[in-house]
Amino acid sequence: MSEDSRYEAVRSRDARFDGAFFFAVSTTGIYCRPSCPATTPRRRNVAFFPTAAAAQGSGFRACRRCRPDAVPGSAEWNARADVVGRAMRLIGDGVVDREGVAGLADRLGYSARQVQRQLTAELGAGPVALARAQRAHTARVLLQTTGLRAAEIAFAAGFASVRQFNDTIKEIYALTPSALRAARPGTTARCGPVAPPATAGVLPLRLAFRGPYAAKQLFDHLQRRAITGIEEVVGETGARTYRRTLRLPNGTGIAEVDEATGDGWLDCRLHLTELRDLTTAGQRVRRLFDLDADPYAVAERLGEDPDLARLVERHPGLRSPGAAAPDELAVRAVLGRQVSVAAGRVLGGALVAAYGEPLPEPSGTLTHLFPRADDLAAVPLAEIGMPGSRRTTLRTLGAALADGTVTLDAGADRDAAERALLGLRGIGPWTAGYIRMRALGDPDVLLTGDAAVLAGMRRAGVPMDALTARSDAWRPWRSYALHHFWNVPVNEPAHPRPSTTESTGP
Known part of the structure; x- marks a missing residue:
């Protein structure tokens, strides 16, 4: 612009x-x-x-x-695969707060000076300033939604000292922390309300998004795939709540997200054992619900295709769900390969029951954290009703994730990660592509070997001849096209097309 x-x-x-x-x-x-x-x-x-x-x-x-x-984050950071886009995703995940600029640079494979120069040249701020702005936002949320003492908030938000916290809040908001807390706004027509003050142990958040949001389709997607022990969806359609456990850098957590949308936000509640994990937990929930997407850009590009235009109009604001835990998503992709969604869910439940880490206290049906990758690398997996080759693939994947052969963190190089996945025995293009789309949040993946995608294309009337050339016009939003095809009703008349043996996504 x-x-x-x-x-x-x-x-x-x-x-x-x-x-x-x-x-x-x-x-x-x-x-x-x-x-x-x-x-x-x-x-x-x-x-x-x-x-x-x-x-x-x-x-x-x-x-x-x-x-x-x-505001929602810029959709540009999800679409871009360069060092700036990767850095922004890592900063959002709290890497600078936990590991410093040196840790950020090491993950990106650049020197700290190169990272500083590239971010400053393009964004007008270096990694420290970007992380500082994020800490200030976290502190404001805690000041205006909790009764925590200022010192507790300072360290929970990632500040090194109370003095640094006080100085930053006064500089950015022109108010002292106590005055900012007293100025907690009520409802506004344009921005929505700040969430009401939290009850003990619960942090309420308003997760902002832009444009329309197809909440029903996203909650349907998550509900069909919810694994017993780590996820549940409660309530009736239109008023459902998605709940899941989270393994976080400093502790554990439970996230609850309501289906009903406000004027540009989803209501979320976080139960955290360590307040320092607030920023990371919030960002991971945002990625799972694809809240930084730009539905206007997606609709503009996909709407240029005459067959996709009708689907885009039917489900405005359709999202491409990400993952709250990339390693977990990779394991689930292997579990769900070439089986039905329901069967993949059963296998996931068996894996969690056998190898998951129990929560100190269950919360509803949430009882476990998903198994760690390194815990899966050396176990027999005999309790899981799968062929021996599939169990071997799971152990191979677990070892690759544990030793860094495959990296799926927020700033991973997507091309390198996909190549590493394809280098593992038992992982093919469908599995690697699905992991790339969800675990790495790539908005431009089209699984043309997926049975449900091809069936949706046939029902939508998309011709199969010259599909590759045609789908190039959908870039960089092919993941959203895929979800539109997955959401074509099965009772729509279908055009005869070739079949495939690949499965739907786990």
Whole structure:
């Protein structure tokens, strides 16, 4: 976008660009999201920034009215596979807070100086500033939704000291922590409410997204695949709650996400044994529910195809679910290969019951954490009703994940990860592609060997001849096209097409 087109987005208060860029006003010293309801400033007084951290680094404070720190993340970071996109995903997962810039650089395979230079050149802020902006947002959420003491919040948000916490909050919000807590906003038509104060041990969050959100289809997808012991979906359609256990860097957690959407957010509650895991847990839930997607860009590209256009209109805002735990998703992909969804779910339940780590206290039907990859590398898996070759593949995958032969973290190089997966005996293109789509959040995967995808294409009337060339026009959003095909009703008339023996996704 040019600066003029950005200004037009600000003039029209276009929420489609929230998170894609920020604007700051020189006369007030405030930066905002594009959809801020305040009076539009004059063009000569406006500057644009690619990130909130860049605006903060230029001396602007966050608008108290539109809360620009609460916008969805940019969909660009999920679509991009370069070092900047990978770095942004890792920073979102809390790597800088846990491992520092050196740890971030090591994961990316670059020097710390190269990472600093590339991020600063493109985003106007380095990794420390980007992580600092994220810590400030986490601190604001805790200040305004919990009764925790300021010192507890400071360390939970990732600050090294209470003084650093106080200074950052005053710089970014122009308020002391106590004043920011007292200024907890109520409902606003444009931004939605901050979640009500938490009960003991529960952190309520509003998880923002942009555009329409096809919650029913996503919750259906998760419910059909929920593994007993680590996941459950309770309630009736339209008012369901998805619950799952989380293995986090400093402890464990349980996430609860409600199906009913507010005006641009999903209600979430986190039960954490360590508050330091709040940022990481929130980001992993966001990836699972694909909350940083850009449904406008997806609809624009896929809608150009005459057969896909009808599907896009039928399910506006259809998401491509990610994974709360990439290693877990990889194991589940192997379990579900060439079997039905229901059978894959049964196998997953048996694996959890045999090798999962019990929670200190069960919560409903949630009783375990999914087994660690290294725990699966050397066990017989005899309790799992699978062929011996499949058990061998699971052990091979577990060992590869444990020793780093295969890396599936938030900043993994997707091409390298797929090559490493294909190098493991027993893992073929379908399994590697499915892992790439969900565990690595790649928005541009099309599993043309999947039976349900091909069946959906036939029912949608998509011709199979020259499919590769035609699907190139769907880039970089082919994962969303795949989910549209998976969601074509089975009772729609089908056009005769060749069949396949591959299975639907686990």
